[in-house]
Amino acid sequence: MCAFQIAIDGPAGAGKSTIAKKIAEKLSFIYIDTGAMYRALTYEVLDRKIAIDNIEEIIHIAKNCNIAFKNKDVFVNNNKVNDDIRSRRVNENVSYIAKIPEVRNILVDRQKKIASNNNIVMDGRDIGTKVLPNANLKIFLTASVEERALRRYNEIKCNNSNVDIESIRSEIVKRDAMDESREHSPLKKAINAVTIDTTGLTIKEVVENILILVRKQCINI
Ligand code: DC
Numbered sequence: 001m002c003a004f005q006i007a008i009d010g011p012a013g014a015g016k017s018t019i020a021k022k023i024a025e026k027l028s029f030i031y032i033d034t035g036a037m038y039r040a041l042t043y044e045v046l047d048r049k050i051a052i053d054n055i056e057e058i059i060h061i062a063k064n065c066n067i068a069f070k071n072k073d074v075f076v077n078n079n080k081v082n083d084d085i086r087s088r089r090v091n092e093n094v095s096y097i098a099k100i101p102e103v104r105n106i107l108v109d110r111q112k113k114i115a116s117n118n119n120i121v122m123d124g125r126d127i128g129t130k131v132l133p134n135a136n137l138k139i140f141l142t143a144s145v146e147e148r149a150l151r152r153y154n155e156i157k158c159n160n161s162n163v164d165i166e167s168i169r170s171e172i173v174k175r176d177a178m179d180e181s182r183e184h185s186p187l188k189k190a191i192n193a194v195t196i197d198t199t200g201l202t203i204k205e206v207v208e209n210i211l212i213l214v215r216k217q218c219i220n221i
Helices: 017-025 034-045 055-064 086-097 101-115 127-129 143-158 167-183 204-220
Strands: 006-011 030-033 065-070 073-076 120-124 136-141 195-197
Touching: 006 017, 006 030, 006 127, 006 167, 017 030, 017 195, 017 204, 030 034, 030 101, 034 073, 034 086, 034 101, 034 120, 034 143, 055 101, 086 101, 086 167, 101 120, 101 127, 120 127, 127 136, 143 167, 195 204
Parallel strands: 006 120, 006 136, 030 120, 136 195
Antiparallel strands: 065 073
16 A cells, blocks of 8 residues: 545634544554644633633643644543533633634644654644645535534434534534635635535445545555
């Protein structure tokens, strides 16, 4: 197998993490969920009760906190935060932190370092445009807002009967708007990315489509 970098970008709830994880498993590549890094930092900021507009302190925390992936777990300063980083509070605040340019530079540098010399699948918003501009394969995953809201709703309602789909939908729309309109590294399809609209497709179908593209690229190298 050739050394290979796969970048997967797309809006909230498009299925990036699920798909990226499966592709990495199939190919025995490393998988890095960069959204989890922004979420982990947001969790740490909220946990320390730092105001979301205290940019200086947030940058200080970004520089000094240790975000690590071990097996399938995410750690901030050695605390396992798998569930905490998926909370509603983190969902509502993460885009504010992700738009701070200094924070992005710190996390992007770490992401580039992890990716160097590794076969990797990385997902996020700026992987094809900024983190891995020379990735062998770039995918832009999308799905209709209705389908993305429904997927999140089905995920959340198993643990929480108190959710309504309309508020999930408006949270997704708000987060998309912030991620697409921010000044630094907005969510954008890389010029040479392949768009896959996952509306109505199963996870298996999307994974198979991407594996076909991987095989094609390997032949072309
Ligand atoms: O993929 P996700 O929903 O877990 O990402 C959480 C937030 O982090 C998302 O709203 C935008 C931000 N993010 C980013 O700005 N750049 C990335 N590479 C990954 C995520």
